[in-house]
Amino acid sequence: MTTTILPRVNYLNVRHSVGSWLFTKDHKRIALLYLGVVTVAFFLGGIFAAGVRIELTTPEGDFVSADTYNRLFTMHGIAMVFFVLIPAVPAILGNFVLPLAIGAKDVAFPKINLLSWYVFVIGFLFTLAAMMFGGVDTGWTFYTPYSTSASNSNVMLTGIGVFITGFSSILTGLNFMVTIHRMRAPGMTWFRMPLFVWALYATSLVQILATPVIAITVGMLALERALGFGIFDPRLGGDPVLFQHLFWFYSHPAVYIMILPPMGVISEVIACFSRKPVFGYSFVAFSSLAIAVFGFLVWAHHLFVAGISPYSAMVFSFLSFAVAVPSAVKTFNWTATLYKGAIWWQAPMIWVFGFLGLFLVGGLTGLFLASLGLDVHLHDTYFVVAHFHYIMVGGAIMGYFAGLHYWWPKITGKMYSNSAATLAALLVFVGFNLTFFPQFILGYLGMPRRYHVYADEFQVLNVMSSAGASLLGIGYALIGSYLVYSIFRGKAAGANPWRATGLEWQTESPPIPENFVETPIVTEGAYEYVKRETKVA
Amino acid sequence: MPNGVAVHADPHGVADHAHAHHPALQHHFQTLEQQHEASTLGMWIFLVTEVMFFGGLLMAYLLYRVWYPTAWSEGSLELDIYLGGFNTVVLIGSSLTMAFGVRAAQTGEQKATVRWLLLTIALGLTFLVVKGFEYHHKYELNHIPGPNFHFEGPFASQVEIFLSLYFGLTGLHALHMIIGCVMMGVITWMAHKGRFSPEWYTPVELAGLYWHFVDIVWIFLFPLLYLVDRAHQLS
Numbered sequence: 001m002t003t004t005i006l007p008r009v010n011y012l013n014v015r016h017s018v019g020s021w022l023f024t025k026d027h028k029r030i031a032l033l034y035l036g037v038v039t040v041a042f043f044l045g046g047i048f049a050a051g052v053r054i055e056l057t058t059p060e061g062d063f064v065s066a067d068t069y070n071r072l073f074t075m076h077g078i079a080m081v082f083f084v085l086i087p088a089v090p091a092i093l094g095n096f097v098l099p100l101a102i103g104a105k106d107v108a109f110p111k112i113n114l115l116s117w118y119v120f121v122i123g124f125l126f127t128l129a130a131m132m133f134g135g136v137d138t139g140w141t142f143y144t145p146y147s148t149s150a151s152n153s154n155v156m157l158t159g160i161g162v163f164i165t166g167f168s169s170i171l172t173g174l175n176f177m178v179t180i181h182r183m184r185a186p187g188m189t190w191f192r193m194p195l196f197v198w199a200l201y202a203t204s205l206v207q208i209l210a211t212p213v214i215a216i217t218v219g220m221l222a223l224e225r226a227l228g229f230g231i232f233d234p235r236l237g238g239d240p241v242l243f244q245h246l247f248w249f250y251s252h253p254a255v256y257i258m259i260l261p262p263m264g265v266i267s268e269v270i271a272c273f274s275r276k277p278v279f280g281y282s283f284v285a286f287s288s289l290a291i292a293v294f295g296f297l298v299w300a301h302h303l304f305v306a307g308i309s310p311y312s313a314m315v316f317s318f319l320s321f322a323v324a325v326p327s328a329v330k331t332f333n334w335t336a337t338l339y340k341g342a343i344w345w346q347a348p349m350i351w352v353f354g355f356l357g358l359f360l361v362g363g364l365t366g367l368f369l370a371s372l373g374l375d376v377h378l379h380d381t382y383f384v385v386a387h388f389h390y391i392m393v394g395g396a397i398m399g400y401f402a403g404l405h406y407w408w409p410k411i412t413g414k415m416y417s418n419s420a421a422t423l424a425a426l427l428v429f430v431g432f433n434l435t436f437f438p439q440f441i442l443g444y445l446g447m448p449r450r451y452h453v454y455a456d457e458f459q460v461l462n463v464m465s466s467a468g469a470s471l472l473g474i475g476y477a478l479i480g481s482y483l484v485y486s487i488f489r490g491k492a493a494g495a496n497p498w499r500a501t502g503l504e505w506q507t508e509s510p511p512i513p514e515n516f517v518e519t520p521i522v523t524e525g526a527y528e529y530v531k532r533e534t535k536v537a
Numbered sequence: 538m539p540n541g542v543a544v545h546a547d548p549h550g551v552a553d554h555a556h557a558h559h560p561a562l563q564h565h566f567q568t569l570e571q572q573h574e575a576s577t578l579g580m581w582i583f584l585v586t587e588v589m590f591f592g593g594l595l596m597a598y599l600l601y602r603v604w605y606p607t608a609w610s611e612g613s614l615e616l617d618i619y620l621g622g623f624n625t626v627v628l629i630g631s632s633l634t635m636a637f638g639v640r641a642a643q644t645g646e647q648k649a650t651v652r653w654l655l656l657t658i659a660l661g662l663t664f665l666v667v668k669g670f671e672y673h674h675k676y677e678l679n680h681i682p683g684p685n686f687h688f689e690g691p692f693a694s695q696v697e698i699f700l701s702l703y704f705g706l707t708g709l710h711a712l713h714m715i716i717g718c719v720m721m722g723v724i725t726w727m728a729h730k731g732r733f734s735p736e737w738y739t740p741v742e743l744a745g746l747y748w749h750f751v752d753i754v755w756i757f758l759f760p761l762l763y764l765v766d767r768a769h770q771l772s
Contacts, residue, residue, distance in 0.1 A: 105565035182575040216593035228683030229701040236694035
């Protein structure tokens with residue numbers, strides 16, 4: 001066992017009491033508070049997913065009833081979307097890294113940062129209560145009129161949970177945006193900022209503009225369900241499709257809340273482990289903003305079969321193709337970054353390669369769904385399920401783990417086992433593909449989503465999917481175990497184990513409470529790897 | 538660098554003295570100016586989120602107004618234009634007193650600040666009381682959407698949608714007024730305690746921004762809800 005040498009006073013050991021954590025205003029501690037809750041939610045969401053996969057191993061409904069099955073996939077969706085994917089990268093990694101990356105002592109509003117965590121926890125508790133009292137069965141989309149008048153599950157409690165949690169996301173976005181505008185260290189110009197910061201900025205834009213809309217939409221749903229107001233009620237002449245428009249006006253951009261920050265992580269990691277500046281820095285930076293802006297104009301591609309006008313459907317189809325362009329810009333630029341780079345096969349980079357492959361498949365199958373004719377066939381089939389899991393798990397979660405592995409030595413001051421981490425990345429990659437690739441075929445063959453029974457001929461592919469899910473579970477459990485182990489037995493990481501260029505690597509690991517001894521003065525761009533390598537040589 | 542150590546404020550040039558922290562300067566900001574700019578930007582961004590928040594309801598309003606123009610006209614005529622008009626004047630007046638309050642804080646007139654802020658709260662409460670009477674009247678007529686809703690005429694159910702949106706929009710607005718009044722109470726207390734100075738009066742300014750925003754929302758709501766088809770009625 002190695003004895004670990006850490007900075008004598010760091011943000012972790014500066015105070016020890018429970019209160020010093022619960023009332024902390026330090027962005028680094030708040031990041032860890034988020035890490036705790038998000039991990040619990042991830043575990044819960046995983047349990048629900050396991051229930052779904054066990055049921056789908058056989059064509060008959062023999063593990064749970066149809067009603068329970070509806071609750072399982074609904075709660076899987078709600079736990080994963082609102083309590084894992086949306087906060088994971090911004091609220092955990094963003095919170096920890098953003099002030100360090102721009103040379104600030106903290107975010108602009110540390111108290112609001114803490115408040116946003118409490119708001120998040122309160123929202124989570126409401127949702128947990130809903131789950132404990134029997135769950136909710138509307139699907140995570142809460143479509144009316146089922147959610148307003150027919151469902152007798154805990155729609156109200158869940159709705160309140162989602163409503164409250166939304167404000168946590170808004171506050172984080174607001175905080176980050178002001179932080180990026182006003183808290184940059186001297187010399188940290190916009191075009192010297194790390195691309196992760198650009199990605200967080202674009203994400204904040206979406207959080208600020210989209211999240212209030214879901215809040216008010218869920219609010220209207222609540223008024224209708226609880227007090228009998230009529231806004232979406234077809235009996236009065238109200239339009240349930242209006243709910244779908246409003247819901248997706250948030251929930252499609254929300255996909256970009258989930259994927260933009262991991263994209264930022266990928267830029268950081270890929271530059272560091274290729275020992276090269278990111279190819280086409282400004283294109284990658286602006287593609288984040290382009291995704292954020294275009295992302296607001298594509299929501300109705302979820303409504304192609306809901307009876308919207310064919311002309312608006314054509315426009316939305318075209319715009320959905322357009323939003324793929326900036327994503328493609330990023331993917332090409334990352335690939336170009338690898339070209340002639342000195343690729344260093346460390347765990348974070350393995351996760352990045354996983355991301356690149358899976359995101360590519362997820363992105364391209366999105367174009368299938370954006371095509372009007374094809375979507376009529378594929379809508380509400382497992383093809384859609386597979387597509388968005390390739391984006392959300394293959395993209396967002398892989399990117400989250402890439403970032404977690406990249407910054408873990410900074411967060412804890414300890415190194416994890418590189419071989420265990422590589423194994424976990426491979427397990428997750430293989431398990432993931434085994435789980436979700438068969439679902440593309442299932443969907444193409446016509447298996448509809450959200451049913452607990454299916455035709456016999458789909459069983460082989462479903463068994464493959466369930467087997468893959470088990471592998472995925474083992475992979476995630478492995479990550480948890482070696483990361484926790486590293487806290488107690490890991491080698492000291494030192495300030496900069498990856499010899500990376502970002503400002504966060506210029507301070508100690510774990511960082512001191514105020515981040516930097518002296519405010520850094522920035523004189524060069526974010527990825528001057530080549531310059532530094534030659535200097536060392 | 539030690540933080541949280543309050544050194545007496547230098548009223549003439551805080552920024553010139555590297556070690557003389559204004560008591561309001563938080564440790565993670567370099568200067569009061571930076572802190573002020575951050576807070577103001579934060580408030581503006583918050584107001585943008587508020588626009589989107591009201592926007593969802595206004596979107597529903599727009600759709601159904603296009604679909605059901607007659608019901609919108611009938612529903613609108615049910616609203617009391619005099620009380621609504623009175624409230625509009627009250628609220629615009631409160632924005633004026635708020636602006637005077639911010640001005641007084643800027644020039645360091647403590648007593649005037651407190652007086653203007655109190656007047657603003659009083660006008661805000663007046664608005665809420667009048668709104669309460671309007672709601673009560675609707676309750677007596679069974680015009681509150683829901684199981685007990687009652688309305689005569691062929692467009693009853695669409696009028697129910699109109700009134701749902703009326704209560705949704707004005708209720709959300711009233712909620713913002715209540716939050717505003719509480720916030721103003723705190724600000725007034727801080728002003729009374731002499732916390733503000735020409736160097737630092739950020740909270741007063743932020744409260745002002747919020748108050749004006751809530752006022753502007755009403756300036757949209759009044760014509761959208763009360764004045765749908767009044768010209769027709771008056772002619």
